[in-house]
Amino acid sequence: MADVLVVVDHVEGLVRKPSLELLTVARRLGSPVAVVLGAGASETVSVLAGHGAERVLVSEAGEFSDFLVVPRVDALEAAVGRVSAVAVLLVSSGENKEVAARLALRLGSGVITDAVDVEVGEGGPVVVQSAFAASFTTRSRVSRGVPVITVKPNSAAVEAVEAAGVVEDLPVEFSEGARGVRVVSRSARAVSGRPELTEAAVVVSGGRGLGSGEGFALVEALADALGGAVGASRAAVDAGWYPHAHQVGQTGKSVSPQLYVASGISGAIQHRAGMQTSKTIVVVNKDPEAPIFELADYGVVGDLHTVLPQLTEEINKRKG
Template sequence: MPEVLVYVDHTDGAVRKPTLELLTLARRIGDPVAVVLGTSTPSTAALLADHGAVRILTSHASEYAEYLVVPKVDALEAAYTAVTPAAILFPSSAEAREIAARLAIRIGSGLITDAVDLRRERDELTFTQAAFAGEFTITSRITTDTAVVTVKANSAPVEQSPAPGAVVQLDVCFGELATGTKVVSRTPRAVSSRPELTEAAIVVAGGRGMNGVENFALLESLADSLGAAVGASRAAVDAGWYPHSSQVGQTGKTVSPQLYIAAGISGAIQHRAGMQTSKKIVVVNRDPEAPIFELADFGVVGDLFDVVPQLTQEIIDHQG
């Protein structure tokens, strides 16, 4: 089986869920080789091995934290040279997409962004994307020897598959541009008990129909009962009811959870572009003609201020 490089997205060794999804996908097309850059721990390697990494390439240079992007591109190029993989997989975070694009240029590879599936058929790799706000599904292949691919979060389940996970030190020589842009300060993101919006398996989102910032507490209660993230439409964000970091849509974040619950959202094309690849969509809206119902797997025509509290209570009672 050919080897597949998987870029590990982590914070001080704590591996983020999309990386474990990538390892699941990588096993469909070859033997996963994880690449860990920066500070890590023995538990990092153990977790990656438990999810299918046959080898783990590590590099602990301080440049990865002190400078932007380019040192990581140098490291991925070194990993590519050492392994000659059939594909290199990245999560679809902003930083990972930039690393992937720069790497593809360096190694002369084709690039697939925001893939939602990948397969090996008759020794040929194919990649599936959703395009034009999800109106079309595209199946593509890379004509170069190595494909560079970013994959949307929640495109595959996390599946354990214990593998050797041998840890190997990766030799990296940084180029002249690696220290071109220095990180001078960092501001920690506000800590939340809810999952990251783009990684959440369940998202509960509200729109103009929420009628005010104080009413988002209803959605937060529902989200907390489900272990979900909270999102908002652009209309709700522009009205100042919820932060821009939670905006779902063409000018916000793209999500693809297992379950998306839309409350008081009409379904403008800009919002649909950010969520319509969700696996199951539940809509609560009192307007039966709202465009969002065109996407719904399940729809409730009703007042969200009646429906959402009842739904939350039903979930809590069931859990009890």
């Protein structure tokens, strides 16, 4: 069976959920081979083996934490040279897209980003994407070389499947450019207790219709009741109502949760581009002509200041 390289995102040995989703996708295509880089890489082995990784290529070189992007590209190029890969899968993020593009260039192959699914095809993996505010679904295939594919979080279910998880050291010869950009400092992100926006299964977002920054208390309460993350439209962020790190849209973050609740958001194309692949979309807006309703699976025409508290209360009542 052909190998499928899965690039694992982890924090000092703690594997992030989207990487486990990639192992599910990889098993459709062949035999998953996990590539784990950086400090704590060896601590991920048991988790990866428990989710289908037949082999785990490990490198804990200091370059991965001290320098940006290029050391990871060097390592993945070495990994591709070591296995008979039919594809390289990465979680779709800003940094991983750059890694994917650089790797594809070195391999003389093609790169496809923001996949929502990957299917088995006769000539290689077929990549499914959503385009133009989910108006179209495209299926593409890399026609030359080893396909490099970034997959959006929440595109597949995490499945616990025991596999061999054979650990192999991955020797990496770093290129001259690997030390071109050094990380000089890091700061911890404020902890909210909520899931990471791009990985959350539930996202509740607020927009201009909230009326003020104080209105986000309603969004936060609903998100907490659902165990979800909080998002914001560009208009809300530009008004200073919520931090930019929570912006959903073309110039913010792209999300693909199981449930997306848009409250007080008109649905400009910039925002829709960042949430169009959500599985179920619920809209609360007092304007029945708001463009966001075109994407809605369920819509409520009403004042969010009335609807959201009632919804939160009912959810908490049923949970209790």
